[in-house]
Amino acid sequence: MNPKTSIHYVYDIIKSHSDLSDFYALVFNALANSIVLILISYIIYRILRGIGLKLVNQFAKKSKTHFDDYLVQNKTFVNLSNLLVFYIISAFTEELYIDFPVFENLVSKIIQVLLVVFTIWTVRSILKTIKDYLKTLDNLRDKPIDSYIQVFMILLWLIGIIIIFSIVTGKPLMKFLIGLGTISAVILLVFKDTILGFVASIQVAANDTVRIGDWITMEKCGADGDVFEINLASVKVRNFDKTITTIPTYYLISDSFKNWRGMSESGGRRIKRAIIIKANSIKFVDQDLLEKFKKIELISTYVQKRQADIDKYNEAHDVDKSVIINGRNQTNFGVFRKYIDEYLKQHPAVSDDMTIMTRQLPPTAQGVPLEVYCFSVDKVWKNYEYIIADIFDHLLATIPFFELEAFELPSGKDLNLIKS
Structure with a gap:
């Protein structure tokens, strides 16, 4: 069957059995095609979420590595299934609404935006999986991995937002990148703490200043306890009275504090x-x-x-x-x-x-x-x-x-x- 004939199948039936005008026949044809596409997408979605996810879970349980377990835990395969469904829909959008260019353009933009968002979510789940897995390794367990993952996510969302603006406005991506240079000063101001935190986390990791599990004391911030999280923006300390103190990451390189690790690793x-x-x-x-x-x-x-x-x-x-x-x-x-x-x-x-x-x-x-x-x-x-x-x-x-x-x-x- 000719693809064009199959796309206008409902239109041909309506025209051969009724006196409706071409416009209404095309509207009913587009609605019917939309319903068929949604049903097919839903069936594929259920197959991926049902049978596919079940098989993935069974494989993850049987495998010796824990990496695939974290993939399941962070819903990587769920996000991939959502992404695949939207790719299938986007592949047929242009042909389904070929008779309504304006509507086709609107739906196409919406689906492209959703594809960008679901792609970011999928990459995010993969990055979280990498983070969780690296934290199980002895030589990386006490390193500020959260900071690096957060930097990648910020860059990813920044790129995603630029792409979305390009899709919505219909302007080339290169124009947005050129315009981004002109507002770089504003971006630096908005993301000042993030940039400082990123630089600080690199210095903390490179100089081995603080590790997760270290007992630190910083009187300025009222911190006296064990570090349990180091991320891009802050270092979280669980004090001995069970309260939690949050310290900006860049304070670890700009202010003085006491790290008791040397005492902990010594003989007394x-x-x-x-x-x-x-x-x-x-x-x-x-x-x-x-x-x-x-x-x-x-x-x-x-x-x-x-x-x-x-x-x-x-x-x-x-x-x-x-x-x-x-x-x-x-x-x-x-x-x-x-x-x-x-x-x-x-x-x-x-x-x-x-x-x-x-x-x-x-x-x-x-x-x-x-x-x-x-x-x-x-x-x-x-x-x-x-x-x-x-x-x-x-x-x-x-x-x-x-x-x-x-x-x-x-x-x-x-x-x-x-x-x-």
Whole structure:
């Protein structure tokens, strides 16, 4: 059968069996052809969505790779089926409405616009599939893949909108591209944050500044928690109080923040805290205090050896020890420092492979700060705080045994004693 004859099949029937004018016969012919095309398209759509999609799902489940599973999850095949149906409709539009050029032109433009939109949706689902798949790879899991996908989508929509304007106005695509150059300044202004975010995400990825899963602190934005998403416009941080802070991506290169990844990847988490000792409680160790210190197991050997070296030095230099300040002497503060060192070395929660140090800081108006510097083996925040509390509970309770006093402002009963 001649294609032209089949397109005008209804027209021929109407003209042979009725006295309708050519115009109405052509209208009925176009309506009949439209109904047939819609029915055929719907049947193809149901076949693709039904049998085709079912076969695709079964294949995805049986295959070893997860890429096809993400294709199904992101409805790539659904979008492809929609796209195919509109391609079929567009292929017959010109011939179906050949007798109505104005209407044919309008329908053709509508279908072309829909084709552009469905093409973008199909590409979008493929890009989302690529993103989901790449995030399953160990070396890419913590990279800002979302940012790059968003950039591609923005460019894709920009191109799609230009093509749609070209279709609707009937002007060549090249004219729109030339006109786009003249409004580039406006585009740069509108997409300023997007461009900054894109540049920032590239720098963040290239310099490995932040990864998904990193614990970061940015006081300016009130962020203190784990990064769970990095995209083109923002970085999302789940704070430890379960709130979520959104930080503009370009802040990561324009402002300062603290990334705790180095601590997480190291052998421990740093403990750095000081106890302020009253200066007037620091004194030389006399014989009675020396005997008391010899009974403390952690420093017994050290105290005896140290005292033996001091006595040997004083005897060799004929030091007059009737005045305790003469010669060399131990102090309760120095012995206490040594006790803390030994206590930290034997503590099971303190890392032996990292720095363990007790140091005296410059005196202040409140007293002499004695700083403990070491690393806990457990880096989990809750456990870390428990370890610190355990260490300093012990040290604060130990201070009186060395006849030292910790500084604190007078309050409560202290004030009552002063009044009396």
